[in-house]
Amino acid sequence: MAGTVAEKPVGTSTLRDDAQPAPAESGALAHSRIAIIASALLPVMLLAGILYFLVRRGTGLNLAPPAPIERVEFERVELYPGEIRAHVINTGPEPVTIAQVQVGWLNRASWEFTVTPNATIPRLGRAIVRIPYPWVAGEPYEVVLLTANTLVFTHEIAIAAETPVAGGSTLASLALLGVYVGVIPVFLGIGWLPFLRALPQRWYYFFLNLTVGLLVFLGVDALHEALESAARVPGPYQGVALILIGLSLSILLLYAISGRVKDREGSGGSGLLLAYTIALSIGVHNLGEGLAIGGAYALGEIATGTLLVLGFTLHNLTEGVAVVAPVVRARFRWGHLLWLGLIAGLPTIAGTMAGALAYSALWSVLFLAVGAGAIIQVVIEITRHQIRESGAASLANAFNVAGFAAGLAVMYVTGLFVTV
Amino acid sequence: MISVEQAARANGHHHPPTLGSGLYQYEHPGRRRFDPQQVFNPELPPPTPAPNGIREFTLVLEEDQMHEVAPGVKMPAWTFNGSLPGPVLRATEGDTIRVTLVNKGRLPHSIHFHGIHPAKMDGVFEIVAPGAQFTYEFTAAPFGIMPYHCHTMPTSQHIHNGLYGMLIIDPKQGRKPMRELAMVMSAFDLDRDGEADFYAWNGRAFQYADHPVTLTRGELVRMYVLNMFEERMVPHLHGNMYQLYPSGTSLQPAEYTDVKTLNIAERAVLEFQYDFPGFYMFQCHVSEHMEQGLMGWFNVVEPKALVAQKERR
Ligand SMILES: [Cu+2]
Numbered sequence: 001m002a003g004t005v006a007e008k009p010v011g012t013s014t015l016r017d018d019a020q021p022a023p024a025e026s027g028a029l030a031h032s033r034i035a036i037i038a039s040a041l042l043p044v045m046l047l048a049g050i051l052y053f054l055v056r057r058g059t060g061l062n063l064a065p066p067a068p069i070e071r072v073e074f075e076r077v078e079l080y081p082g083e084i085r086a087h088v089i090n091t092g093p094e095p096v097t098i099a100q101v102q103v104g105w106l107n108r109a110s111w112e113f114t115v116t117p118n119a120t121i122p123r124l125g126r127a128i129v130r131i132p133y134p135w136v137a138g139e140p141y142e143v144v145l146l147t148a149n150t151l152v153f154t155h156e157i158a159i160a161a162e163t164p165v166a167g168g169s170t171l172a173s174l175a176l177l178g179v180y181v182g183v184i185p186v187f188l189g190i191g192w193l194p195f196l197r198a199l200p201q202r203w204y205y206f207f208l209n210l211t212v213g214l215l216v217f218l219g220v221d222a223l224h225e226a227l228e229s230a231a232r233v234p235g236p237y238q239g240v241a242l243i244l245i246g247l248s249l250s251i252l253l254l255y256a257i258s259g260r261v262k263d264r265e266g267s268g269g270s271g272l273l274l275a276y277t278i279a280l281s282i283g284v285h286n287l288g289e290g291l292a293i294g295g296a297y298a299l300g301e302i303a304t305g306t307l308l309v310l311g312f313t314l315h316n317l318t319e320g321v322a323v324v325a326p327v328v329r330a331r332f333r334w335g336h337l338l339w340l341g342l343i344a345g346l347p348t349i350a351g352t353m354a355g356a357l358a359y360s361a362l363w364s365v366l367f368l369a370v371g372a373g374a375i376i377q378v379v380i381e382i383t384r385h386q387i388r389e390s391g392a393a394s395l396a397n398a399f400n401v402a403g404f405a406a407g408l409a410v411m412y413v414t415g416l417f418v419t420v
Numbered sequence: 421m422i423s424v425e426q427a428a429r430a431n432g433h434h435h436p437p438t439l440g441s442g443l444y445q446y447e448h449p450g451r452r453r454f455d456p457q458q459v460f461n462p463e464l465p466p467p468t469p470a471p472n473g474i475r476e477f478t479l480v481l482e483e484d485q486m487h488e489v490a491p492g493v494k495m496p497a498w499t500f501n502g503s504l505p506g507p508v509l510r511a512t513e514g515d516t517i518r519v520t521l522v523n524k525g526r527l528p529h530s531i532h533f534h535g536i537h538p539a540k541m542d543g544v545f546e547i548v549a550p551g552a553q554f555t556y557e558f559t560a561a562p563f564g565i566m567p568y569h570c571h572t573m574p575t576s577q578h579i580h581n582g583l584y585g586m587l588i589i590d591p592k593q594g595r596k597p598m599r600e601l602a603m604v605m606s607a608f609d610l611d612r613d614g615e616a617d618f619y620a621w622n623g624r625a626f627q628y629a630d631h632p633v634t635l636t637r638g639e640l641v642r643m644y645v646l647n648m649f650e651e652r653m654v655p656h657l658h659g660n661m662y663q664l665y666p667s668g669t670s671l672q673p674a675e676y677t678d679v680k681t682l683n684i685a686e687r688a689v690l691e692f693q694y695d696f697p698g699f700y701m702f703q704c705h706v707s708e709h710m711e712q713g714l715m716g717w718f719n720v721v722e723p724k725a726l727v728a729q730k731e732r733r
Contacts, residue, residue: 099492102617102712109711110490110618110625150495150610152617 070096070147073234074155075126075360077143078163084131085163086143086155090121091235097121097148103133104142104154124236135160164356174294174353181293182286182348185313187341189320196321196328204328205386205394206403211325212382213407214318215278219375221415222285223247225292226368232361239365246369247376254281254377271330274381279323279343281374286316286344288367290351295364318410319344326385454491454630460503460622462633464600464644467510467590475511475560476518481570483525487582489608490618490625490713498525498570498581504623505604505648506585509568511560513592519568520555523548529578530554532571533587534685536561543571563591564669565644565687576650580609582623584648586687591671598640598691601633605682605704605714607649616649618713619704625713628702632717637697639723644668646687653682653714654705657692665689679705694720 071092078085084103090096097120101113113131121127135141141157164170196207223243230239258277323340355364386394394400479500487497487504500506511517523529527550532543537558540546548554570583586602606623607616618625635641643662647653656679663673664680668689680688694700697720704714721727 097492100490107708107711108617109708110713146490146493146610146617148492148494150489150493150617152611152613 068149068151069093070149070151071235072096072098072121072145072147072151072153074143074153075234076358077155077157079135079157079160080163080165082132082134084133084135084141084143084157086129086131086145087126088121088129088145088153089126089234090123093123095120095122095125096151098127098129098145099148100146101129101131102144102146103131103135104144105139108142108144137161170356171353174356175349177293178290178349178352180313181352182290182316183341183345185316186282186320186323186345189317189322190324190337190341192321193324193328193337196324199328202399205390205397205400206406207321207328208325208382208386209400209403210407210410211278211322212379213404213409214322214411215375215379215382215407216404217408217411217415218282218285218319219372219379221411222288222368222372222375226288226365226372229292229361229365229368233365234362237362239361242362242365243369243372246366247373250281250284250370250373251377254374258381271326271385272336274326274378274385275323275336275340276343277381278326278378279340281371281378282319282323282344283347284367284374285371286319287347287351288364288369288371290348290353291355291364291367292351294352294355294357295361316348318407318414326382454488454624454627456631458488458624459627459631460505460624462601462603462622462628464508464510464588464602466597466600467512467594470512470515473514474516474518475509476520477507477509478520478522479506479531480522481525481529481583483527483581488624489610489620491630493610493618495608495610496581498529498578498583500583500585503585504582505606506568506583508585508602508644509587510590511587512590512594513560513563515560516557517560517587518555518557520553521548522553523550526550528572529570529583530572531556531568533558533568534566535564535587535589547572560589562669563589564667565589565646565689567646567648567685567687569648579648586644586646588644588668595642595671596640598642599635601641601643603643603645603655605645605647605649605653605655605709607651607709607712607714616651616712619649619709620713621702621716626715628716632699632719634719634721635694636723637694637720640691640693643690643692644687645682645690647682647685650684651709652684652706653709654679655682655688655690656703656705657690657718658701658703659696659698660692660694660700662690662692665691694718696720697722 069092071090072088073091074086075089076087078087088098098113098115099119101111102108103111111131111133113129115121116128116130118127129143129145131143137160139160141160143155143157145153147153164174196204199207226243226246227240230243233239233242254277258273320341323344324337327336351367383395480502481498481500482502483498484496485499485502485504486494487499488494489497497504509517509519519531519533521529521531528547530543530547533541533556535558541556541558543556546554546556566587566589568585568587570578572578584604584606586604588602603621604623605619605621607619608625609615610617620626621628643655645655661676661678664675664677665671666674666680666686666688668687673691680690682688700718700720702716702718703710706714
């Protein structure tokens with residue numbers, strides 16, 4: 001039996017491309033193709049059958065909940081003169097009907113309200129609840145939604161403040177906030193380039209390692225912030241999974257882009273390329289940071305006081321240093337500095353405006369994660385750059401270790417200003 | 421009679437709350453209101469003599485009856501005769517009261533009456549099994565407002581779910597005939613977080629804001645008020661003062677006032693009349709309670725004779 005199988009293996013005819021297959025053999029070939037297709041389709045068809053029976057007959061498990069399961073989450077709460085506007089999403093398994101609304105100050109009061117498009121919100125559907133409530137700036141409030149099935153969902157407004165509307169002056173001041181927090185500090189940092197150039201070689205590596213320290217701190221900080229905001233992302237959108245996706249995709253994408261650029265331009269301009277990669281990653285990070293700042297402002301959770309703006313400015317000053325660190329010893333046209341600064345800094349402006357005007361925890365988390373991924377990629381690249389230039393042993397050099405530690409220390413100290 | 425809308429326009433700054441004033445109340449999407457059929461009727465017909473001096477009542481107890489506690493918000497309630505609060509029981513001092521409790525629930529229940537009666541009619545030991553019934557019998561004494569409620573453990577749950585009501589015992593000689601209203605003050609904690617979500621006159625938040633109680637100018641009104649929630653309540657009438665009879669156990673008013681704090685299970689008879697027509701709020705003076713539903717409106721109208729006279733002119 002075993003001998004006959006070995007004599008004429010089934011796959012032999014397909015491997016023989018010099019001879020035409022006999023008609024009987026081509027029939028067997030078609031037959032095996034059908035078998036392959038059938039084996040691919042069979043599980044799908046079985047699955048469809050199972051789904052059909054599940055939908056028609058139920059699971060057969062008597063697991064009906066004793067009380068309705070409803071979940072309403074607040075995506076955003078905006079405050080306009082005489083009006084509280086809550087953007088909500090139904091993240092429960094069933095449609096939900098908002099039947100009553102209360103506004104809490106010292107205690108709760110039932111209030112009139114309207115829901116658009118409809119008080120009955122389908123699963124994953126969104127609605128806007130408008131409450132004509134004469135709120136007072138600086139006071140804390142609680143927005144309470146009661147469903148037809150007596151479930152109660154609340155959102156706290158820590159400090160009431162008017163939500164910026166897309167007017168010219170608000171946009172201008174949000175843009176200015178972005179300039180203070182993102183653009184100015186980056187360019188100030190870049191302005192250190194001549195000073196960095198004048199330094200001897202070992203100091204250059206000191207600053208390169210300081211940059212790595214800054215970036216590692218920034219990356220961890222961004223991840224922490226992303227995890228915090230992830231709690232605000234509506235359940236089905238899986239905030240933590242978004243972080244994983246943003247983080248890994250951004251690393252892979254940056255490698256793909258920089259790999260392509262390297263192929264085209266050779267490895268000669270690798271210092272400048274690295275600088276651009278850092279600028280891009282810091283830019284994405286600043287977009288996420290801008291979204292968070294603008295969002296916190298819109299949610300009335302921070303007062304954008306002078307001290308806070310000053311803190312962010314100092315904090316981000318280090319980002320400019322990070323951008324130019326790889327090109328300290330390279331020759332390039334000065335125009336590149338302008339581009340580097342803009343790539344790293346400008347997204348902050350877009351972030352603060354977008355965050356304040358249409359805050360969404362989802363986007364904030366995604367951009368913070370993408371930024372963190374970009375930073376990780378950059379840290380790897382700088383390290384490789386250094387190993388290429390002066391060997392792996394240089395990483396453990398006391399001077400360079402001190403640089404790395406100094407980077408962390410600078411971020412920690414300037415971070416004291418921005419931690420509210 | 422002027423409509424609520426007309427009154428609101430006339431009174432400018434003092435809109436009835438359901439007109440979207442933004443001052444006191446909600447506007448349900450689709451402008452949904454309490455069904456007028458559902459509104460707890462506070463009117464008490466004049467007392468009648470009991471045949472052979474015996475008052476017989478049957479209270480059918482059911483669990484998980486959907487009760488609309490605020491427009492659009494339905495909670496599973498435990499009820500006597502499908503009503504929350506339970507029906508007002510009324511007898512005259514000295515009558516024999518027979519109350520048959522028919523337990524149609526899945527849990528044991530009972531009725532505990534306040535007042536003077538033998539120990540074995542107190543409703544603490546006279547627990548009625550599911551599907552069973554029991555007749556509580558005692559002589560009505562003394563006159564006044566006596567709360568009744570289920571007293572099966574855990575009592576807090578049995579009361580909170582709606583098993584309470586008012587027993588009015590009239591004095592033998594009767595009280596001065598007047599327009600009479602029964603008002604139970606209570607509250608509902610829907611999410612069981614220890615904080616009530618709605619407060620109500622007679623079991624539904626804002627029901628007398630949706631459907632104001634019409635009074636006639638100069639008409640004498642007697643209001644029987646009972647606090648059935650475990651917080652203090654302060655019945656307060658706007659534009660008026662009332663004669664206060666604590667617990668209703670005296671025929672002499674104790675005080676002439678417009679606020680009286682009723683502690684837990686405390687009750688009082690209030691007597692008053694309105695001298696001017698218009699809309700007047702009647703509320704609990706605990707602001708939180710008012711803002712969450714313990715408020716309503718009296719619509720005081722001119723006597724029919726006067727209206728007819730004006731129309732003739
Ligand atoms: Cu009971």
